[in-house]
Amino acid sequence: MSRIAYFGPRGTFTEQAARALAPGEELIPVETVRQALTTVREGGADAACVPIENSVEGVVPATLDALSESTALVAVAEAILPIxxxxxxxxxxxxxxxxxxxxxxxxxxxxxxxxxxxxxxxxxxxxxxxxxxxxxxxxxxxxxxxxxxxxxxxxxxxxxxxADVGDAATRFLLVRPPGELPEPTGADRTSVVAAAVNRTGTLAELLTALADRGINLTRLDARPTRSNFGEYRFFIDFEGHVAEPRILDALTALRRHCRNLRFLGSHPRADGIRSTVEAGAGNDDFVEAAVWADAVRKGELA
Ligand SMILES: O=C(O)C(=O)C[C@]1(C(=O)O)C=C[C@@H](O)C=C1
The missing domain is CATH 3.40.190.10 (Periplasmic binding protein-like II)
Structure with a gap:
């Protein structure tokens, strides 16, 4: 049985999400989001369930900050609960x-x-x-x-x-230490946190790296690095799975434009919305273009 630390104490929405994401597993309530992640990082639990964003109030800053500190954890599943x-x-x-x-x-x-x-x-x-x-x-x-x-x-x-907004919802993540990733489903989400170089146009470069590959963004948030005033980390969620050639190509491009890039996981979307794929930006297009370039490099094509 896996041990799942969650943002408690007992009776939170996060507990409901943990039950949905890890049915039958041992659930361990802790007082803060940060503590849930620390428990996993220190080996006291196999995974943690934490809230990430709400449709009315937006992102949960404590979760973003705790995900970007210390050792990397990756999201392997998500749940969206009506609130x-x-x-x-x-x-x-x-x-x-x-x-x-x-x-x-x-x-x-x-x-x-x-x-x-x-x-x-x-x-x-x-x-x-x-x-x-x-x-x-x-x-x-x-x-x-x-x-x-x-x-x-x-x-x-x-x-x-x-509820002031009748159809409010919160998205929760199940995160664990890096390991085998969930299989791609065609309706996936990939998350990264990018520490960009502080100069003109770096955020535009990151977004262009995704746009050029026809990859649709699902969330963009900035949080201060806490070390230099005015310096930010960008949390970027986009459609697709790192197992797809087009997403891997985008990740390597992002890496080139960042001081530091942390991969926060690729996992199935709870809403089941399939990735939009623009003409020329499908996985087959990327594979075919790479085969073509390889042949050119080997002198097999003019
Ligand atoms: O306090 C809880 O019950 C939580 O699970 C946290 C949380 C949140 O962080 O947004 C989750 C859903 C609701 O939007 C209100 C609070």
Missing amino acids: HFSVLTRHGGGEIRTVASHPHALAQVREWLEANLPGAHPVASSSTSAAAVGVLDGEFDAAVCAPVAAEHYDLEVLATEV
Whole structure:
């Protein structure tokens, strides 16, 4: 049985994602995203489940930062969960003066809180279920949680299906130390983090390396390197799998334009959306062109 560290404590959306991505495996809740990755890096777990991006609030910065530090980990699978919250309080609890949750969660229920708990002061907690623990401990009066939190903690459910944006969703990754990659499926995602050289046009060069090969981007985020003010790392997700000649060709081009390029994995997309392949940019086109160039080099073609 594999051990999967996940962003906890018990009752987070991330736990739900871990159950979907690693059914039947041993799940180990830890307090932060960074701790989940550190547990894997130090051999305390075989893989980690962490949130990466939300359709309303965008990327989870803690995950990007933790993925780019220390030793490399690669994503081998992803899950996308619909996000609607439950609001939990203590049984027989009185006035609700504080309502706690993860900042991403609070941002997704701002309008609901204004309309339904206008007097309550929002407080950030490390995760949605950490807020539930805080309510149990008397630290806060209400928590905005994943529905599953109500199964773990003896709290009263004040409201369910809470969400300002009805079809909000979060994407989660299962990451583990580098090893055998998942097989390509035709509907895959590849991720890298690029530390580009700080000079005019480097980001344009990276994007052009992908565009020239007809590769569609699915996400682009920048995070500060934390060492030199104004210097950034670029997190780039794009369609395709490194086992495909066109993607491998793009990766080697990216490598030439970067001070440092970290490969963060190639894995099947949870939404099953197949890669768009432009005319002349298919894997066969790359293979055929390489065969042709090889023949030219050997003097077999004029
Ligand atoms: O706190 C949780 O329950 C999480 O799994 C984290 C997280 C996030 O980081 O976005 C996941 C989904 C929701 O959007 C709110 C919080």
